[in-house]
Amino acid sequence: MSGSTxxxxxxxxxxxxxxxxxxxxxxxxRHLLHEVTSPQAxxxxxxxxxxxxxxxxxxxTPDHNVPTSPAERAAGxxxxxxxxxxxxxxxxxxxCEDFGIEEFAINDPRQGIVHVVGPEQGATLPGMxxxxxxxxxxxxGAFAALAQGIGTSEVEHVLATQCLALRKSRNMRIFLxxxxxxxxxxxxxxLAVIGAVGTAGGTGHVIEFxxxxxxxxxxxxxMTVCNLAVEAGARAGLVAVDDVTLNYVSGRPxxxxxxxxxxAQASWRGLRSDADAVFDKEARLDADSIAPQVxxxxxxxxxxxxxxxxxxxxxxxxxxRANAVAAALQYMDLKAGQRLxxxxxxxxxxxxxxxxxxxxxxxxxxIARGGRxxxxxxxxxxxxxxxxxxxAEGLHEIFLAAGFEWREPGCSMCLGMNDDRLQAGERCASTxxxxxxxxxxxxxxxxxxxxxxxxxxxxxxxxxxxxEQL
Amino acid sequence: xxxxxxxxGLAAPLDRANxxxxxxxxxxxxxxxxxxxxxxxxxxxxxxxxxxxxxKTPNERELNPNFVxxxxxYQGASVLLARDNFGCGSSREHAVWALMEHxxxxxxxxxxxxxxxxxxxxxxxxxxxLPGDMVDDLFARVAAGELWLTVDLRAQSIQxxxxxxxxxxxxxxxxxxxxxxxxxxxxTLAHADAIRAFERxxxxxxxxxxxx
Numbered sequence: 001m002s003g004s005t006x007x008x009x010x011x012x013x014x015x016x017x018x019x020x021x022x023x024x025x026x027x028x029x030r031h032l033l034h035e036v037t038s039p040q041a042x043x044x045x046x047x048x049x050x051x052x053x054x055x056x057x058x059x060x061t062p063d064h065n066v067p068t069s070p071a072e073r074a075a076g077x078x079x080x081x082x083x084x085x086x087x088x089x090x091x092x093x094x095x096c097e098d099f100g101i102e103e104f105a106i107n108d109p110r111q112g113i114v115h116v117v118g119p120e121q122g123a124t125l126p127g128m129x130x131x132x133x134x135x136x137x138x139x140x141g142a143f144a145a146l147a148q149g150i151g152t153s154e155v156e157h158v159l160a161t162q163c164l165a166l167r168k169s170r171n172m173r174i175f176l177x178x179x180x181x182x183x184x185x186x187x188x189x190x191l192a193v194i195g196a197v198g199t200a201g202g203t204g205h206v207i208e209f210x211x212x213x214x215x216x217x218x219x220x221x222x223m224t225v226c227n228l229a230v231e232a233g234a235r236a237g238l239v240a241v242d243d244v245t246l247n248y249v250s251g252r253p254x255x256x257x258x259x260x261x262x263x264a265q266a267s268w269r270g271l272r273s274d275a276d277a278v279f280d281k282e283a284r285l286d287a288d289s290i291a292p293q294v295x296x297x298x299x300x301x302x303x304x305x306x307x308x309x310x311x312x313x314x315x316x317x318x319x320x321r322a323n324a325v326a327a328a329l330q331y332m333d334l335k336a337g338q339r340l341x342x343x344x345x346x347x348x349x350x351x352x353x354x355x356x357x358x359x360x361x362x363x364x365x366x367i368a369r370g371g372r373x374x375x376x377x378x379x380x381x382x383x384x385x386x387x388x389x390x391x392a393e394g395l396h397e398i399f400l401a402a403g404f405e406w407r408e409p410g411c412s413m414c415l416g417m418n419d420d421r422l423q424a425g426e427r428c429a430s431t432x433x434x435x436x437x438x439x440x441x442x443x444x445x446x447x448x449x450x451x452x453x454x455x456x457x458x459x460x461x462x463x464x465x466x467x468e469q470l
Numbered sequence: 471x472x473x474x475x476x477x478x479g480l481a482a483p484l485d486r487a488n489x490x491x492x493x494x495x496x497x498x499x500x501x502x503x504x505x506x507x508x509x510x511x512x513x514x515x516x517x518x519x520x521x522x523x524x525x526k527t528p529n530e531r532e533l534n535p536n537f538v539x540x541x542x543x544y545q546g547a548s549v550l551l552a553r554d555n556f557g558c559g560s561s562r563e564h565a566v567w568a569l570m571e572h573x574x575x576x577x578x579x580x581x582x583x584x585x586x587x588x589x590x591x592x593x594x595x596x597x598x599x600l601p602g603d604m605v606d607d608l609f610a611r612v613a614a615g616e617l618w619l620t621v622d623l624r625a626q627s628i629q630x631x632x633x634x635x636x637x638x639x640x641x642x643x644x645x646x647x648x649x650x651x652x653x654x655x656x657x658t659l660a661h662a663d664a665i666r667a668f669e670r671x672x673x674x675x676x677x678x679x680x681x682x
Contacts, residue, residue: 021652025665037562040504056680087501153589160659324486434559436492438492
């Protein structure tokens with residue numbers, strides 16, 4: 001009999017029961033909540049008079065539609081100008097208070113994007129099952145935690161039962177060999193993977209990322225890769241535990257310490273796939289050959305090297321794909337054969353659960369230093385603690401001197417639920433995760449890039465290769 | 471959850487792959503705190519020429535005459551024909567609520583994104599996966615003329631009024647849950663003792679999980 005994959009191991013350790021309808025009940029160790037996908041779940045609990053199963057499993061923070069401008073943020077929740085956004089944040093506050101759930105409220109220094117906050121606090125630990133009503137929950141898989149996004153009915157289900165009713169996914173492994181060249185980052189690696197396997201390449205699977213290039217990444221880099229696993233169709237991404245994992249977790253507020261730490265880390269060391277484990281699907285990419293990536297279309301799989309040209313729909317495989325490419329070029333106002341580098345941009349967004357951690361800001365600042373923005377540029381730290389750290393390092397001064405805006409933490413222009421958004425026809429170099437039509441604002445055009453490429457593009461006023469500015 | 475047994479409805483085509491949930495229901499409508507009020511904003515950015523906002527009613531809006539679902543022949547459609555990877559992207563269940571509130575009871579596609587699939591089953595929107603050539607066939611028929619389909623979950627078949635049928639398969643147990651419209655949380659809470667027993671074991675083996 002063959003060995004177990006990392007996914008098999010975490011799955012097996014959390015199976016509670018098989019339900020009559022054939023679904024497996026999987027125990028959920030950690031549940032993260034935010035304001036957008038939880039109100040209807042809390043209403044459901046109230047309507048059925050069901051209490052939360054285990055209060056301590058839950059941690060909430062508002063992130064999707066909090067304002068990021070310092071002026072609007074100063075007055076806290078009452079100061080949110082948009083009445084519907086304000087009501088939604090107030091509703092999260094009220095629900096957390098009513099049910100007794102811990103919340104990092106709007107101006108708590110620990111508030112931030114839920115997928116930045118969890119790891120930062122040690123609420124995300126190896127071997128855990130973690131869910132949140134947000135597809136980018138896959139981020140936490142960087143810790144060898146089985147982490148997945150869920151819908152609101154499932155949010156209610158987890159609150160009420162501490163379980164998720166699931167069918168087991170298949171196992172997929174993506175090897176990333178070699179080393180990333182200078183000026184190429186984890187974001188480029190992840191986009192290259194999506195370009196190679198497609199936006200549905202991981203559908204029905206959990207993807208384990210393995211290989212030298214993954215081992216060489218920091219935890220923050222691994223989080224970026226796992227964050228984007230969902231854009232390759234997988235509900236979850238995973239990376240095995242190593243010293244990098246343990247060093248990151250050690251000393252976090254909610255991480256075990258003392259004798260508990262010794263026991264925990266001994267247990268966590270086993271969180272890796274067995275050498276003889278069998279995967280249903282495998283892919284392999286060479287990190288050495290990856291260049292900075294930029295998306296040209298309206299799906300993350302529509303991606304190319306920064307030095308490439310826009311593809312021609314006539315070269316696409318099949319009619320459905322050719323139509324998709326043609327529709328994307330029309331929406332993006334790009335012409336087949338046009339060079340991507342040099343395409344003028346109106347805005348730059350450095351932020352989101354994909355790329356708003358301290359290392360992302362350091363890379364962006366290294367490029368911004370001494371330069372001057374030629375496009376409106378927002379830098380939105382992922383949490384209050386990331387913001388504080390960046391300010392301690394003086395990064396905000398570099399950004400401000402370059403004409404970048406330095407904002408308060410939140411999801412911001414990744415999805416534009418607050419005022420940070422694109423106007424119709426505006427083009428943006430963005431470190432976020434989705435280039436869908438209208439994602440950053442009605443009629444807005446998004447090019448997904450790394451923080452380095454975003455900063456280089458900000459200074460150039462057009463899509464630019466960061467390797468020329470490092 | 472709404473039960474699904476049989477449904478007869480008009481089919482409408484949405485001939486695009488990778489339709490993401492941002493298109494199904496754009497973000498500005500996610501600020502609502504209830505489960506209703508999303509139907510008028512289904513496919514908002516494709517359906518209307520002006521930008522939608524919460525509180526703007528359909529009669530204040532400018533319909534996009536080129537969007538297929540606005541065509542007079544597809545008004546009242548309740549079976550949506552779609553392409554690969556329908557419902558990808560954001561986990562927002564609002565996408566399913568919007569489709570159902572607009573009147574769709576069933577989506578037929580070659581493949582669906584994972585989270586969308588779960589959200590559909592949890593609300594009684596029937597996602598039917600058919601092989602690509604069968605979906606091509608349905609698209610060709612809907613282009614040729616008015617296509618009424620009867621979806622029978624018990625028989626796991628789709629039948630056109632002309633008599634042709636297409637067989638599909640939904641896992642037996644999941645099918646029972648849909649047919650009966652069972653409360654998912656209720657099904658799980660029947661295992662409350664097993665959950666408590668598991669929790670005791672897990673607490674002993676991984677106490678750090680329970681430190682909060």
